[in-house]
Amino acid sequence: MxxxxxxxxxxxxxxxxxxxxxxxxxxxxxxxxxxxTPMYESTAKLKLADIQEGVPSANLFKDFDVFATANKIATEVEVLKSENLLEKTIAQLPFNKEIYRKGSLLSVELFQNSPIQIKSFLSAEGYDKRYQLNVLSDKHFMFYYPSAKKGIAGSFGKPLVIKGGTILITLNQPFIQSKKELKIIDNYEFEFLSKQKILDKVVKNLDIVPVDKDVPVIRINYKSNVPEKAALLVNKLAETYIREYIENKFKAADTTVDFLKEEIDSSRRRLSDSENNIQQYRDQNNIINIQQETETDLRKIAELKIQQTNIKMNLDAVKKLNGYISNGKKSFLDLAPNFEAFNDLLSTEMVKGIKKLQAEKKDLLLTYTPENEKVKIIDQKINDLIDYQVESVKNTEKNLEVKYNEISNTITDSEKVFVGLPEKEKQLEILNREFNLYENNYNFLNTKRIEAEIARSAKISFHKIITPGVASKTPVSxxxxxxxxxxxxxxxxxxxxxxxxxxMIKAKVNDVYTIEKNSTIPIAIATPFIRNKEKKETVFLQEALQLDLKGLLTDKGCIVISSYNRSEEHLFHSINLFQAFQKQGRKVLFIDATGDAQPQLRTEDYVNLSDPKYTRYTQKASRIEIEEMMKSYDLSVLHNQSIQDGSMTLSFMSLATQNLIILDSRKTAERIITEIELLKDEFHLPNMWFVLNRAGYNPSVWTEIKKLLNRYLKNHK
Incomplete structure (x- = not known):
């Protein structure tokens, strides 16, 4: 603490x-x-269109931006900062000239509050120069070139030819009439700014940043010494950006519509050619519907093959029967059960007739012999029927063979239809695929043409200004x-x-801590700053008591009080300690090595060693004389010379039983502590103690200034 x-x-x-x-x-x-010059800031906020949300995502406006992808905020920021867009914005603003009312230390831009109006017809030489104008009256003025002392007289309303062109200066009567107390006669400055200089000024004070990387809102900030300028620029820049966006969108949509129309016409021609190719191919190959025709032909062939199979089966049975009959004609009735494929009604009746005749023959044979006419007639009838039946089987076989051959030929002819069918299907599929491709392309282009025409007709933008810039009344800088x-x-x-x-430069002995830090010599007492003389006696009596309690006051002892720079620095302690010892009832001798204390001490117990009778003594004689004087007293106080200047200082200090070195907290330099420490070690000075004068004293600067002032006045009286 x-x-x-x-x-x-x-x-x-x-x-x-x-x-x-x-x-x-x-x-x-x-x-x-x-x-x-104060700077005013104006801010406008611009919301970008987001095709993922809101109205742009509706089907009607889905492709308003002509196949554009989602807006990139960083890209739009760079577009707003682009020189092209800034030039278009500046061209719409009255920033090409600046008029100032010139003061002794400050010039103020008037902008739209100027009592004078200036029109120019200048070449490049006349731009970016600060001209001066001194209005003499409501009719006349003086024009000055930059840094020129001689002016050119001119009149309001009359053209003035200058280097680089012609200017026309007139009074702003509507503004003057609205301000009745307006001062017209004054000094003005004006400058016509080139496009590049205006652009540099705008870029320098323009700041365009997104509100957040994920929020499609851009903040446009601009600083100007005129608040109206700041508001005008941010609003005009946002409007120009939106208008440019609409124009670019319209141009893109218009170009897209023209392109789509050409592509649609070309696609229509290709589609028509494809339709004609399909029709021609169908006509050449007699194709109505390949799938249905193929199915019909396959069904027909299948039915013919079924019929062929049935006839084949019957034919094989008849051939087999015919073979049986040929080989066993005499036992015809034994073959009759094999007439499976020959079972029509006529044949059946004929077999029944044969059997009936055979039954009659058997009956006749019971009565007649085989040679009987009746038996022979029956045998002849039976043979006639058998021959007829055999011939009938042969004819049936021939008929079946004819049918079988006809069906086989029909199947062969029907199968010829499928020859080359895969090639036909392949060619037709190619033609149909080409047709479908052109048809889809034609439909797609028509859809996009309609959407592009909607985009061209709808001159709206989903970018919008959500916070317009306003003229600020409070400057930002x-x-x-x-x-x-x-x-x-x-x-x-x-x-x-x-x-x-x-x-730190002064490095004075400020407190006890500084002494203890720089030296091993102990501190005997620390005298506070004494403001009142009444307290002085009490303070030194307490310090005399402290010295006694510390064992520094010995019988017949000698206390030598010294300081480093000047003897006046320790005179205060020498006199007051002497008086305090006397008040304690001691018999004390005051030995003054400088003579400084003589005016303040009027006592018999005072010895002035600066007296001529003592100065004639040698050093040894002086020591003997002092020791002799001290024998008659309980205690002696020797007011020594300064260590730095005194010739007898070290000699007197060697006589002391206790050496008190006075250090002033406000005057003694810190380095003195180390020098005294070295002096003690070098000369082996006995019982050395430090006394800190004005301990804890920390006067204010005003006190120091007051002291210096009093000292100055005292020296100059």
């Missing part, structure tokens, strides 16, 4: 300087603010409160640094 207080003492001592420095800094800051606070803080910090630098 004591260490913290010790560190803060220079700060507390220099507090008036710190306050004064802060006040001066604040006053300077306010003076600066009164002359600096300089920020008065911040500048004043910073000036006060800088004044405070600067003064604190200066105070501590001075404190």
């Amino acid at each position: 004591n260490e913290n207080i010790r560190i803060l003492r220079p700060f507390l001592r220099g507090l008036p300087i710190i306050i004064l420095a802060m006040v001066i800094s604040v006053l300077m800051a306010k003076k600066y603010l009164s002359y600096v 300089p920020v008065r409160s911040i500048i004043i606070i910073v000036a006060a803080v800088l004044g405070m910090l600067g003064s604190i640094v200066l105070i501590y630098i001075v404190h």
Whole structure:
């Protein structure tokens, strides 16, 4: 805690300087603010179209941007910063000339509040130069080139030819009439700005940033010394961006419509050619519907093959029967059961007739012999029927063979239809595929043409200004409160640094800690700063008691009081300790090695060693004389010369039983402590103690200034 207080003492001592420095800094800051040109900022917020949400995602407006992908915020920011867009914006704003009312220290741009109007017809030579105008009356003025002392007389409303072109200066009567107390006669400055200079100024003060990387909103900020300019630029830039977007969209849609129309005409021709090719191919190959025709032919062949199979089966049975009959004609009735494939009604009746005749024959044979006419007639009838039946089987076989051959030929002819069918199907599939391709392309192009025509007709933009810029009434720079606070803080910090630098450069013995840090010599007493004479006696009586309690006051002892620079620095302690010892009832001798104490001490117990009778003594004789005088007293106080200047200082210090070295907290340099330490070791001085004068004294700067002023006045009286 004591260490913290010790560190803060220079700060507390220099507090008036710190306050004064802060006040001066604040006053300077306010003076600066009164002359600096304020900057005003205006902000406009622009919301970008998002095709993933809202109206643009509707089917009607799905491709309004002509196949565009999602907006990239960073890309749109760069578009807004582009030189092309800025040039188009600037061309619509009255930023090509600046008119200032010129003051002694500050010039103020008038912009739309100017009592004069200036029109120019200049070449490139006349731009980017600051011309001066001194209005003499409501009719006449003086024109000055930059840095020129001689002017050109001119009149309002009459063209003035200058280097680089012609200018026409007139009075802004509507504005003048609206401001009855307006001062027209004054000094003005004006400048015609080139396109590049305007662009450089705009780019310098323009800031375009997205609100958030995931939010399609862009913030357009612009700073200007005229608030109306800032608001005009951000709003016009946003409007130009939207208008440019609409124009580009219209141009793209218009180009797309023209392109689609050409492609549609070409696609229509190719589609018509494809239809004709299909028709021609069908006509050449007699194709109506390949699939249905193929199915019909296959069904027909299948039915013919079934019939062929049935006939084949019957034919095979008849051939087999015919073979049986040929081989066993005499036993015809035994073959009759094999007439499976020959079972028509006539054949059946004939077999029945044969059997009936055979039955009759058997009956006749019971009565007649085989040679009987009746038996022979029956045998003849039976043979006739058998021959007829055999011939019938042969004819049936021939008929079946004819049918079988006819069906086989028909099947063969029907199967000829399928020869080359895969090639026909392949060619027809190719033609159909080509037709479908052209048809799909034609339909797609027509759909896109309709959408592009809608986009061309709908001159709207889904980009929109959600927050227009307004003219600010409060400047953004300089920020008065911040500048004043910073000036006060800088004044405070600067003064604190200066105070501590001075404190370190002076390096005085400020407190007990400094002595203890730099020396092994102990501290006998620390005398506080005594403001009242009444307290002086009490303080030194207490210090005399402290010396006694520490065992420094021995019988017949000699206390030598010294200082380093000047003997006046320890005279105060020498006199007051002497008087304090006397008040304690001691018989004390005051030995003055300098003679400084003689005016203040009127007592018999005073010896002035600067008296001529003592100066004639040798050093040894003086020591003997002093020792002889001290024998008659309980205690002796020797007011020594300064260590730096005295010739007998070390000699007197060697006589002492106790050596008190006075250090002043406000005057003695810190390095003196080390020098005294070295002096003690070099000359082996006995019983050396430090006494800190004005311990804990930390006077304010005002006190020091007051002392210096009093000293100055005293020296110049």
